[in-house]
Amino acid sequence: MPDFAFPHRDLPPTGQGDRPQWMGLLAKARPERLAAALAGLDLPAHDWARAPETGAVMVRGRMGGSGAPFNLGEMTVTRCALRIASGEIGHAYVQGRDKAHATRAALVDALMQGPRAAELRAAVLEPLAAAAAADRAARAGKAAATKVDFFTMVRGED
Amino acid sequence: MYVAVKGGERAIDNAHAWLAEERRGDPSVPELGVAQIREQLALSVNRVMAEGSLYDPDLAALAIKQARGDLIEAVFLIRAYRTTLPRFGASQPVDTAAMDCLRRVSATFKDVPGGQVLGPTFDYTHRLLDFKLMAEGEAPVAPGEPVEPAPVPHVTGFLNRDGLIEQEPESDAAPGDLTREPLELPASRALRLQSLARGDEGFVLGMAYSTQRGYARNHAFVGELRIGTCCIEMEIQELGFAVEIGEVELTECETVNQFKGSKTEPPQFTRGYGLTFAQNERKAISMALVDRALRWRELGEDDSGAPAQDEEFVLMHSDNIQATGFLEHIKLPHYVDFQSELELVRKIRAEAIAANKDAPDV
Known part of the structure; x- marks a missing residue:
């Protein structure tokens, strides 16, 4: 496994290096943040292997949180695949209906497979991961501030 | 018609x-x-x-x-x-134990590891109208504390350790999908849960409340209620590996219910399960109570004839779109129908009046 240059969630090894991690990071990134991170970069032209399309993914849960799966409901997802001039093919499956966001995610996925990976990692993935971690820490901090210690009262008759 | x-x-x-x-x-x-x-x-x-x-x-x-x-x-x-969206596939079952919780409370264990976290709740508010909201004010800011986000364990796990609560059988069987196949009864628990998750909140609440009032009472405690975000992961066919495709907010409720035991099971606690999209806790708790009531057969309990135990009654009436579709169609033009009804009533009425006239006076 390569060493990861951005914070990530542990996923089972796939033989793909950290590609699943960066694809997940891009999918979960706020569209405006990914757009801002790419704004200053020189992006290559691309051909569509699969033009952006919006569809649904059925989200599954487990009975009791740990038992057999059941279908909870769907979520909107937009996917696309594109080929950049140097030949790499980038894929994206991102939550929501934002085709520009899916396109940007696929572009980064393609560039991450080529010689500009280090540049993209520093300019896009690391800031996105840091922003996501900050959001998560802020939510956890607010939750921690609402942590209570209930105590049971002694009944009068005892 | x-x-x-x-x-x-x-x-x-x-x-x-x-x-x-x-x-x-x-x-x-x-x-x-x-x-x-x-x-x-x-x-x-x-x-x-x-x-x-x-x-x-x-x-x-x-x-x-x-x-x-x-x-x-x-x-x-x-x-x-x-219905206009192509289906790209199904996610891997979401791991609610890894949820980033913003709220997590247990009504059964005071000192639960991970703590009781209230989150943004209406609980303990006074339910007095706040007239300040009618005036434009500055955006309120909630206090925070510096913490390292960490997953919190499921409360039912603690009871599992002592064998005091039923185990959920492990399975990765693909569940039925009522958006693809019409719902047939008796339905699997997977289909019941899917149906309840999309069911009308008011209907499911009413069914749940009926169990609390004694119609198929199942003595539910909220073992755990948690709200937070979970990653959604899906296997991407063309790539051959799974990636996270997004993050959704979920509400999960696990109830711990009394159970006397049956011929096959020793006395232990049983479980009801509720899971809904986003912060939706009234619905999640209601769903867990109704899920538990509908499990009477597999747990070897008596059918008390209560509505909440009647799968046909619950599942066939919980969908507010089916219900409102059928209900509201009766306001659309039924002129031809009604014309024939009108003629029928006139005919029977005329016959009844004629029969009365012919009847001998007493």
């Missing part, structure tokens, strides 16, 4: 134009934006996502605006939209 009618186009167009005007309301009042609905009427948005069975806060907010705040009409719009 509904028989098609023709005509009325101009009246219908004008009615819809008036609907649009009424939707906008007084033009001197600023128009409500979809983002405002998404951010400031979030619990309405959540309900529309849960019952519309589609997680997309922007679309749910749009539906609420279009429906003039009629949430069932908004659910209808979302259900109609989702």
